[in-house]
Amino acid sequence: MDGNPTTMSRRGFVRTAGGVAALSAAAGTATAQEGQRHTVDMTDELVFDPDAITVAPGDTVVWENVGTIGHSVTAYEDDIPGEAEYWASGGFDSEDAARRAYSSGDPDSGDVGGGETYEHTFEVEGTHEYFCIPHESVGMLGSVTVQPGGATEASGPEVPQVPDSARTLAIATGIALVSVIALAYFFVKYGGDYEVGDEE
Structure with missing residues (x-):
């Protein structure tokens, strides 16, 4: 040098x-x-698509309203793992509060309008069942299963997912x-x- x-x-x-x-x-x-992101569509056919999804702990599910009809994403309080915090569009801390507050067209009430999204990050393993408040009676229901590794193939030997x-x-x-x-x-x-x- x-x-x-x-x-x-x-x-x-x-x-x-x-x-x-x-x-x-x-x-x-x-x-x-960082966790993966998964998308579930909410449609004017009054369904969650897909209506069942498997994710890994730390993954985030984004519900996107791809139609024009408002929907909610509301967990069944008795059908989520006991250690999990309650979750619902609108940020409510109980199923009863979410049901009572819901009002079509009001985002603060948990309504997710056309083109809008709601997302939740899942940390607790187990099955989380949820529904759309205004369309529960016509079967607009869904579930998120949280397990290590996320989704795996239904048949054949288990292959580690990268x-x-x-x-x-x-x-x-x-x-x-x-x-x-x-x-x-x-x-x-x-x-x-x-x-x-x-x-x-």
């Missing part, structure tokens, strides 16, 4: 590149640990490591110090 701040040795370069790769991997790991974010992380980490190794090889093979920046 000649004391010039724009000069970097091979070792310095390798240390810097390794640090960048480690930071990239750490950021990717944080992303991979989240998309974990696959992305593995690919990005692999590319970063290959890049660092290739650059390190180049600098080790050709040796010497190299100017970083424009030459005069």
